[in-house]
Amino acid sequence: MELKQRPKIVPYNEPTMPNIDTLDLAVGIPSYNEADNIGFVVRQVAAGLEKYFPDLNTVIINADNFSQGGTKDAFIAADSGRIPKVYLSTPAGVKGKGNNFRNLFNYLLPYHPKAVVVVDADLRSIRPEWVRYLGRTVFKGFDFVTPLYCRNEYDGTITNQLCYPLLYSVLGRDIRQPIGGDFAFSGRLLEHWMSQDWDENVLQYGVDVFMTTEVMFQRGIFRISAAGWAEIVFSFLAAYAAQSDREQQLGIVEALKPLYFARTVSFIWETLELDPVDSERKLLQQAQTFWAKRSALLDSQAAVA
Numbered sequence: 586m587e588l589k590q591r592p593k594i595v596p597y598n599e600p601t602m603p604n605i606d607t608l609d610l611a612v613g614i615p616s617y618n619e620a621d622n623i624g625f626v627v628r629q630v631a632a633g634l635e636k637y638f639p640d641l642n643t644v645i646i647n648a649d650n651f652s653q654g655g656t657k658d659a660f661i662a663a664d665s666g667r668i669p670k671v672y673l674s675t676p677a678g679v680k681g682k683g684n685n686f687r688n689l690f691n692y693l694l695p696y697h698p699k700a701v702v703v704v705d706a707d708l709r710s711i712r713p714e715w716v717r718y719l720g721r722t723v724f725k726g727f728d729f730v731t732p733l734y735c736r737n738e739y740d741g742t743i744t745n746q747l748c749y750p751l752l753y754s755v756l757g758r759d760i761r762q763p764i765g766g767d768f769a770f771s772g773r774l775l776e777h778w779m780s781q782d783w784d785e786n787v788l789q790y791g792v793d794v795f796m797t798t799e800v801m802f803q804r805g806i807f808r809i810s811a812a813g814w815a816e817i818v819f820s821f822l823a824a825y826a827a828q829s830d831r832e833q834q835l836g837i838v839e840a841l842k843p844l845y846f847a848r849t850v851s852f853i854w855e856t857l858e859l860d861p862v863d864s865e866r867k868l869l870q871q872a873q874t875f876w877a878k879r880s881a882l883l884d885s886q887a888a889v890a
Contacts, residue, residue: 608696609641610634610720615648615685615766616706620655623647623706627663627670630704633716634668647706648689649674650681656706683783683792690779698772700724705766719769729800730769732762748794757808764793774800808851809844811871815878817844 612630616623627645634643647660651674660672673692675684686703693701700723702716722730734741744764752763778796787795809817821841828834852871856864 607642608644608693608698610638610643610700610702611646611693611696611698612643612716613646613648613686613689613693613701613703614660614706615650615682615689615703616652616656616660617650617680617682617685618652618654618656619706620652620659622709623656624659624663626704626706626708626711627660627665629711629713630702630716631663631665631668633713635666636713637717638720644669644671646671646673646689646692648685648692650685651675651677651679681789681792683788683790683795686792686796687779687783687788690775693772693775694779698775700769700771701775702769703767708767711767715767719767723769723771728771728774729797731760731797732765732767734762734765752794752797760797763797766793768796770796770800805850805854808854809848810851811867811874812878814844814848814851814871815875817841817848818875819878 612634614623614626614630627647630645634641634645645665645668647657647670649656649660649672657672657674660670663670671692673688675681675688689703700720702719704711704715719730719732738745744762748763749761752758752760778799781799783795818841821837825834825837828837852867856867859867
């Protein structure tokens with residue numbers, strides 16, 4: 586697996602954890618100017634690691650954006666008991682939560698962690714139990730764990746009104762907090778993320794939704810059924826027919842392309858263990874589905890006319 590170029594890492598003290606060749610559980614804390622609260626988060630995390638994972642090789646890592654307000658000092662000074670701490674930073678002037686995450690992931694790769702938990706540095710409600718609930722689920726065999734916050738229904742409006750419903754419409758999965766800053770994941774998922782292209786949006790503040798969607802695509806969870814594909818095609822044909830502007834028509838065709846690829850992948854998953862005869866039968870069934878749903882296209886054309 587070819588990994589992308591690794592950003593500069595600026596650790597405090599020794600860049601390695603003594604006597605640890607492999608790592609069981611790491612807790613990452615991304616930050617930028619969080620001197621006032623990061624010590625509290627460290628203490629809660631350390632208490633959770635000591636109470637719920639006492640026999641594992643664990644570490645707390647601050648992935649910072651070269652903060653100038655005392656974040657590094659507050660992190661180092663925070664009492665973590667027997668749990669070792671590591672401070673990482675992006676170079677001066679390099680901002681963005683995605684850069685923090687890639688810095689953290691690069692540091693962790695050589696240790697092959699079994700599980701990683703990430704929590705925000707500005708949390709005031711975090712308790713030791715958070716580490717338990719997030720971490721133990723990965724050890725049960727899950728690759729990605731997202732939170733379910735107890736929130737007022739009018740809080741988190743961007744999540745409630747945009748991110749949650751949009752991701753649900755694309756993925757068909759109930760991921761209540763697709764941009765939550767607190768989650769857990771396996772070591773193999775870390776390697777998968779690092780094999781992807783991280784564009785500038787991801788390196789800044791699109792990293793949370795990037796990781797969520799990459800998980801869904803990586804698992805083949807994102808499926809388009811034959812019936813769903815028929816409805817999509819007919820809808821796009823109707824939209825194309827309703828446009829007289831050639832540029833708009835081409836834009837509709839371009840928008841269909843990723844859904845076409847998604848349907849292709851879905852068909853592969855559906856037929857992966859079938860012989861050619863049964864696969865051909867699947868294609869016939871899809872054609873019959875198109876026939877059964879053709880009224881949707883005819884109705885939309887009538888509406889346009």
